[in-house]
Amino acid sequence: MAYLYIKALHIIFVVSWFAGLFYLPRIYVNLAMASEGAEYDRLLLMSRKLYRFVTPIMLLALGFGLWLWLGYGMTGGWLHAKLVLVAALVVYHFWCRQILRRFETRTERHSHVWFRFFNEFPVLALFAVVILVVVKPF
Template sequence: MLWIKALHIVFIASWFAGLFYLPRIFVNLAMVAADSKAERDRLLLMARKLYKFMTILAVPALVLGLWLWLGYGIGRGPGQGWMHAKLAIVLLLIGYHHSCGLILRKFEAGNMQRSHVWFRWFNEVPVLMMLAAVILVVVKPF
């Protein structure tokens, strides 16, 4: 079980790295001048590759987490409300991941209208969710 936990943490940390960095690429894309095709193409290539890689990382992270939850019973039983809250955060993170893919498609199509300031705020969402998830897992407040 400890090996599964360790791998789960490694894949989650790697997935979060992508969730932190992809919106940062969006900030840069939103700031690219209209006549800078080479810069825009390079940033789009980076964003596509990162999105694909972080999607690949998310799958084993989620599978290992399910294995720990369902296979070993971690977080099941009375007094495990923290796990329900953590799972809600995981669902929100999956939605955030999906929204990053939608945003990437809009950038690729050339019809993204949001400013770099909006993406700077959007970039903070996974930080807050990670903070909440870590507190829930470590402190287990309920």
């Protein structure tokens, strides 16, 4: 029974983390298009708050996932592939923080088009992770 609660909490926090990973780069698209002023400041504030909110959620998702892996002995090639994708998502998460710092110092030079492509990585990773977890192809 505990396994199901841990699994449910893991899924809840993963979904919440992905919501942040989907929305934060979308704010970056708008920041890249905004001129200096009130709009830029408002978007920057939204970015800061979202990043601060979603980081503990990421840690909880990782913690419950680790608990499932080590506590309940999940194995298989699919899990190794999933862990590679999770590691890439963690790197992406911290890359978002670096980008936020550049927006804060007004040194970010990527265009809104670049951020539109940057925004697609979590979507592709989500597809791959769900397929790996549900189908377990290897």
